[in-house]
Amino acid sequence: MGPRTKLVLYRTLQALPALVGVVIVSFILTRMLPGDPAAYFAGPAATEASIAEIRATMGLDRSLPVQFLHYVQDLVVGDLGNSLSTGQPVVEELTRRLPASLELTLTALLLSCAIALPLGIAAAVHQGSWIDHACRGLVTAGVSLPTFFTGIVLVYVFYYLLGWAPSPLGRLDFVYLSPPEVTGFYVIDALLDGDVETARGALSQLVLPATTLALFTLAPLARMARAAMLQALSSDYVRTARAAGLGEGQVVLGYAFQNAMLPVVTTLGMVFSFMLGANVLVEKVFSWPGIGSYAVEALVVSDYAAVQGFVLAMAILFVLLNLAIDIIYTLVDPRTREG
């Protein structure tokens, strides 16, 4: 087993306590329901007997450790309980809606990386120039923007004033049929189906929400890219590379950039944390049928089982994303290179 494989395994083990913590907290949250959960789930017309019966079926009459054990057993088989308003299993609804959220989040992430990284690097290379000032201005303004507000301003400008964007209602205008599901990402599925028209329709719905979300994550990424790049450029190995007569392009991209990417990858964890939260707001603004708007709809009708299922699903997703980031970090880090 090489040192790299060992490191990856070690990282995976390190994610376990976080996972356990997340499950414990979400167990506490589901037990903290205002009032008696059994009476709550029994509904307003319940009698003493029916509440007791529900308490027994829910296992609420047992001791907390036993309840926790049952909770974990349910989780292992992927049971997050049933939605109170629709009666459907929460996990089914979440998996049905997850592709919509992922499509939005990943597009936004790609978009913001595509802008933030070159911007941060250019700002660091030309420190003190106009592009550096533009970068700093953008970073300060970017962290102050409430996501839902940016979204609404974009809707007003690009839908109402300019008419460039379609109405902010979901993933696809009703004139199109949703493409046959392969990946769950409408744009890709439509292209796979050879339906360019639908792909364009889906893309035009996607542009505004993805831009909104990207604007939000742009700031931390650009700030980190700039800082990391500045540090790398002032390092000894860059001076040595320059002294050895290497071209500026190779120094910046080959030497400084590779090392500067490490702290940027680390910040991705925080960026994801912000993003998964902002996702909820963006989905509400654009009526995007993802898991965020599912949670918001559930909150409105006090469907707490659905909300807690959503929170747990997001937390597990976040732990896994962090694990992926750690593994990528290990693989990218030149110091762990084998041989």
Added chain:
Amino acid sequence: MSATTPETRERGFLDHVIYVLSENPITAIAFALFATIVLVAVFGPILAPYDPMESNAARALQPPSADHWFGTDNLGRDVFSRVLIATRLDLMISVAAVALSFVVGAAIGSAAGYWGGWIDAVTGRFVDTIMAFPLFVLAMGIVAAMGNTVENIIYATAIINLPFYARVARAEVRIRRNAGFAQAARLSGNTDIQVLAFHIFPNALPPMMVQISLNMGWAILNAAGLSFIGLGVRPPTAEWGIMVAEGANFVVSGEWWLAFFPGLALMTAVFAFNLLGDGLRDIFDPRQRT
């Protein structure tokens, strides 16, 4: 510390503040914005030209004019007055939340940094567990579980901010726990608690103040985000997040002012706190003090 009397040190600090402010006019602007926000929060009800709750169907959905600077909403309420009034509630929620997480975070962070050992291990795990959640999503879950009220918005915002304070406090206390002045205080008979509270903690305060200011903007954003999705504050209460949410329905038909002005107020407040945090860092960060 030999020749400098407290008076000249005070002077030096003041000079430094003036220097930082004149060097970076943006910091001065941030202080001015901050002062304005606080004044509006205190005197909002006096300043508001109209009753923020009074609806009037005859003047519904009017665009901004000399009478109604920010226009009127769908019930004919004056948006300007509502934005002014909302300042107090928004500020109160975030100040309460940040104060709460500062106190609790500083306490557990200092204890972890000072004593280390199992206290450090337990609080560290606790903080890591909070951070294992996407923070806004955790806040949603907490409010959903504890009940949909303004107090619970404050608690939820406080909990998700806690890790930042705990970590700063732990780091700042840890590097000072065996410093010369701490050992001197211990040798002259102070108990651990006294050393920690009166000798080490005051020295850890400046970086925490910076953290507060930077966190404040984030706390306002979070609280407004929660009320935007319908948690905590309920209509017809004037609050920026819920006003943006209510106004959002009218943006697609062109009545932009309903959502725009509360959103702008929110943005300005967050912007002011972020700039203030950067400014405070310039003043307090020793590395900038040359």
